[in-house]
Amino acid sequence: MKIILSTSNIMTAGPSVIRFYTAKSNVELINSLKSNFQAAQQSASYNENNGQANDANSWTKKDGDTLYIPAIDFAQSGLHEDRAQYDITVKLFYLPGIPASRRCAHTREAIDVVLKELHVDSIDLLIVSFPSVSFDADDEPEEDDEEGSRTGSGSRASESTEQADDFESIVKTWHTLETLAENGKIAQLGVAEFGTERLAKFLSQTRIRPSVDQINVKDCCVVPKSLILYAKQEKIQLLTHNDCTDILPRGTTRELLGSGDSNAEISTSAPVPGDYLQGDIEPQWVVKYTAVVKDRGVIENKGYFALAEVGSCIKTHDRA
Incomplete structure (x- = not known):
């Protein structure tokens, strides 16, 4: 059984979500999910009280082997204008502890649900975040000259992280x-957290080169000169972010689906009667999407989807 969690469009949500717009991705994701759960539950309860629904739990929907929390009306487009008016950026987080062999299927699942939500056939930019890859400015090589020749400790950084990075699986995913x-389906591709040495090694393995390298500069705001020069040489745009790679830990997912303030209240680790998911709940991937109106530079739609799998028995009603 698969579970798809969604935030809906957080740009049209209440102040409790908008307040976290500039927060780190994990904070924004969790608060947006909780807000969307609460709004959907309240709407279902209101409809039931007014004779418009038979079940207050109709705020979720089961379709085949997938449970949507909350239910999603894919009949309604997430965009108000023609597709040509938007720049659509998607960032896909492959999560720690999930086998790399699943990434190909996960990529297609994540892209498909975003295309379905926005009623579009393609996205403009996809950035992928690998859990084993992190950027450290201290590992960047020193520069001999302004042409970007590389010396120093960069090779040491590459060698010391090669095994953790699982470079072959990254290349396979990229294919x-x-x-x-x-x-x-995708106009441009991008990577996250690739330093100079890793980027140089990676480019030789690609048919379609990344047009973007998105890095987290953490507490500093200075991008290393070596990376700036190399990215310029290879015509790769450098972007910064404040995302985290472990955006949705397993314990957090279980908590979101359990009881408590603004949680889904549909899961439990103990066998009990009722509409409960039972068994280990393992998050598989998270995707963030943003649709910007080109001529106004306004974010019209921004949201997250996350997919989790239930590893054991499930008890839940089919919900229309």
């Missing part, structure tokens, strides 16, 4: 992205 791009 899936290339296929999606060649099929017209």
